[in-house]
Each structure stands twice: as structure tokens, then as C-alpha cells.
Amino acid sequence: MHVTIVGAGLGGLVLARVLHVHGVPVTVHEAEASPSARTQGGMLDIHEHNGQVALRAAGLFDEFRALVLEGHEASRVLAPDGTVLLDEPDDGTGGRPEVQRGELRRMLLDALPxxxxxxxxxxxxVRALGEGRHELTFADGTTETTELLVGADGAWSRIRPLLSDATPEYTGTSFVETYLFDGDTRHxxxxxxxxxxxxxxxxxxKGIQAHRESDGRLHTYVALSRPQDWFAAVDFTDPAGAAERIAQEFEGWAPELTALITEGDTDPVLRPLNALPVGHRWDRVPGVTLLGDAAHLSVPNGEGANLAMFDGAELAVAIAAHPGDVEAALRAYEGALFPRSADEAAEAVRDFDLCFGANAPDSLIALLTGQA
Known part of the structure; x- marks a missing residue:
């Protein structure tokens, strides 16, 4: 069996690595020109019950631990005037250690031949050829025939239409991403x-959410629940004007908070939040399946990367456990995937409402302290 993966994100790379550990040949096709074609996002907290399980299956847990930024599990909730409402330091238990997404991806890439x-x-x-085989066509005009095709290609997956006609829909909220560099000295x-x-x-x-990254970088996601046409009226080709317009939605907030918007060292980037229906699933189609956001894109709650990696590890283990029987492997994988991802998507919706719903920030504090 040869496995073809579309997408070199964390989920696709974990799948490739665990397959390699089990001696299953694999090829990963990635649209980006190189590993450094773009930045790979910010911090990830890798959870004991899914993300860390996947990295252990990949035989890379020690390498992962070497990437952890100690002390970064701390979290705090602030009021708009800057008052600290909750301050939870890193307790040192390592239950959800923080790493840079780019470094984690590089670790996985380095672990592949x-x-x-x-x-x-x-x-x-992509088109079905029958008997579980598919033909992929690439932008350069080349083609490839697959024995087992896995769509690990994210929210707007090109593989998903083989299985499902579902498409992500706007959730009603968007993030605006900014960075401050050398925060301790300059801000x-x-x-x-x-x-x-x-x-x-x-x-x-609405909300202003930031994370301290390595080298004193402050990475911010400004959240606003507004329709898409509201954001369309903001001219993001004028970075300073766009930042000022977003900051107007936080008039009266503490200047040390709004500085995360107005003093950004990078142009503000709009990140609309889209999601697949909760409980998204499909009928078994021979020779193809999905993982990560391609399968169960949801609103962010800190689980997306963890779930994608866990999906990848679980699929690889199922393939290794059913040598020569693709359909048995995919039935086993999807039989566990569907209820797991439905539960996680429902929880993400609940968590998101606690973060930004009518009772925030009290409901957010209840979530973080386990009282929700």
C-alpha cells in the first residue's frame, strides 16, 4: 500500500511520520513552494490527551519537549480598563505546553525521509478511477494515480468534494491578526x-487576545462579531487606516490594550472564522478519507492542531493494523473519527460562546477555572 497525502500541515505530517515509523510508503503533496513560503502561525498548546499522544506515536516526544517554551502556560483575563480579573501562572505540570507552530512543523518535516x-x-x-483509485492533477500539468488518498488540505480542501458537498460557512466573527516585536523594550x-x-x-x-511568543513577540488576535460586509468596508490595503478603524471598536479601553492594534509592527491581517456543520460526516467512499480541518473545521478553541495531529496518528495506526485492506482501515478510522469530531466541534461552539457571549468575561473566567 502506498498512501498519498494532500497537505503538509501538522496533521498530514504526523500521518506521514507515523506511517514511516510503521514502514508504509507515503508521499505528501503541498501547494506551497517551500517550507519557508509563509509564516506558520503562532503558539500552540499541545494537550496530553490528543496532541501529545500523536507525537508519542510519531516517536518524537522528546524532540517536542525540547521545543517547549517554559513558563508560557500562564494565562490571564483583563477587563477593558486593564484590571486583572484572573491571573493563573504556569503551574509547571506541562499539561498543555506551548510551542511555536513553525518549529513543530519543522520538527515533523525533519523526521521524514x-x-x-x-x-x-x-x-x-481530482477524479475517481474506480476500485478505490484516484487521479490527482497538479497546477504544473502533471498527474498521479493513488491507492489511498488522504485530504489533509485544510478548510477549503480540494479532496473533500469526493466525499461530501459540505462547505465551510462564516461563523459571524472574524479575527484581525497583528504583532508587536520586542515588546518588553519597545512596549x-x-x-x-x-x-x-x-x-x-x-x-x-469582541475581544483583544494576545500571546507572548519567543524573543518578546506579542502576537494578537482581535475578535469582532460583525458581518462580512462590515469588514469589507475596512480598507486593509491601508494598514494604518485599517488598524485605526478596528481600534475604534475598542474606544475607551486601556491604551496598553489598544496599543496591540494601533502600534502593530505588521500590517493587520483579516482572518474570517469559518466552520463546517457540527457533526460533519460522509458515507464510506473507497480509497479516500479526510483529517483535520478538511474533515471537521470548527471555531477556534485551542484544539484544532491537536485534533489534526491525533487524526493523523489514528489513521496511520489503522492503516498499519490492516495491511493490504484499505477499506477495513478507513472504516476503523472513520468509525472513531465521526463521534470524536462531533463532540469536539460541539464543545468548541460552547467554548467560543463562553469567550465572547453575553456573559463574557465572567463566563470566560468560569471556562478557564473549570467552573463552566
Missing amino acids: DGTVHWGHRVTG PRTAEAVGAGAMLANTPG
Whole structure:
């Protein structure tokens, strides 16, 4: 059996690595031109019950531990005026250690044989050939026939239509992403407000959320529950004007918080939040399946990367446990995937409402302290 994976994100790479550990040949096709084609996002907290399980299955747990930023599990909740409502330091237990997504991805790439990932291979078409085989067409005009095809290609998966006609829909909320560099020196009051790890200043329908990364970077996601046409009226080609317009929604908030928007060292980037229906599933189609956001895109609650990696490890183990029987492997994998992802998506919706719903920030504090 040879496994073909579309997408070199964390889920696809864990799948490739665990398959490699079990001696199953694998090829990964990635649309990006190289591993450094773009930045890979910010901090991830890797959870004991899913993300860490996947990394153990990949035989990379010690390498992962070497990437952990000690002390960054701290979290705090602030009121709009900057008052600290909750301050939880890193307790040192390592239950959800923080790492940089880019470094985690690099670790997984380095653990694969050279040539496993084919960069610059953007899928432009895919068709079923029968008996579980599929033909992929790439932007450069080349094609490849697969024995087992896995869509690990994210929210707007090109593989999903083989299985499902579901498409992600706008959730009603968008994030605006910004960075402050060298925060402790250049923005000391803001850096103090953010603290050692994560800071959340949320009220109903909006919030300023930031995380301290390595080298004193302060990475911010500004949340606003607004329709898409509201954001369409903001001219993001004028970075300063866009930042000012977003900041107007936080008039009267503490300047050390709004500085995360107005003093950004990078252009503000709009990140609309889309999601697949809770409980998304499909009928068994021979020779193809999905993992991660391609299978169960949800609103963010800290589980997305963990679930994608866990999916990848679980699928690899199922394939290794059913040598020569693709359909038995996929039935076993999807039989566990569907109820798990439905439960996780429902929990993500609940958590998101606690973060930004009518009772925020009290409901957010209840969530973080286990009282929700």
C-alpha cells in the first residue's frame, strides 16, 4: 500500500511520520513552494490527551519537549480598563505546553525521509478511477494515480468534494491578526499587561487576545462579531487606516490594550472564522478519507492542531493494523473519527460562546477555572 497525502500541515505530517515509523510508503503533496513560503502561525498548546499522544506515536516526544517554551502556560483575563480579573501562572505540570507552530512543523518535516514532501504541487483536479483509485492533477500539468488518498488540505480542501458537498460557512466573527516585536523594550506597559503567556480581554461580541511568543513577540488576535460586509468596508490595503478603524471598536479601553492594534509592527491581517456543520460526516467512499480541518473545521478553541495531529496518528495506526485492506482501515478510522469530531466541534461552539457571549468575561473566567 502506498498512501498519498494532500497537505503538509501538522496533521498530514504526523500521518506521514507515523506511517514511516510503521514502514508504509507515503508521499505528501503541498501547494506551497517551500517550507519557508509563509509564516506558520503562532503558539500552540499541545494537550496530553490528543496532541501529545500523536507525537508519542510519531516517536518524537522528546524532540517536542525540547521545543517547549517554559513558563508560557500562564494565562490571564483583563477587563477593558486593564484590571486583572484572573491571573493563573504556569503551574509547571506541562499539561498543555506551548510551542511555536513553525518549529513543530519543522520538527515533523525533519523526521521524514528526503523527498517525502513534494513542494509546489498544488492540486487543481481530482477524479475517481474506480476500485478505490484516484487521479490527482497538479497546477504544473502533471498527474498521479493513488491507492489511498488522504485530504489533509485544510478548510477549503480540494479532496473533500469526493466525499461530501459540505462547505465551510462564516461563523459571524472574524479575527484581525497583528504583532508587536520586542515588546518588553519597545512596549513595556503592553508587555506587562500581556504577562508571561496568554492574555484575554473579552466582552460580548469582541475581544483583544494576545500571546507572548519567543524573543518578546506579542502576537494578537482581535475578535469582532460583525458581518462580512462590515469588514469589507475596512480598507486593509491601508494598514494604518485599517488598524485605526478596528481600534475604534475598542474606544475607551486601556491604551496598553489598544496599543496591540494601533502600534502593530505588521500590517493587520483579516482572518474570517469559518466552520463546517457540527457533526460533519460522509458515507464510506473507497480509497479516500479526510483529517483535520478538511474533515471537521470548527471555531477556534485551542484544539484544532491537536485534533489534526491525533487524526493523523489514528489513521496511520489503522492503516498499519490492516495491511493490504484499505477499506477495513478507513472504516476503523472513520468509525472513531465521526463521534470524536462531533463532540469536539460541539464543545468548541460552547467554548467560543463562553469567550465572547453575553456573559463574557465572567463566563470566560468560569471556562478557564473549570467552573463552566
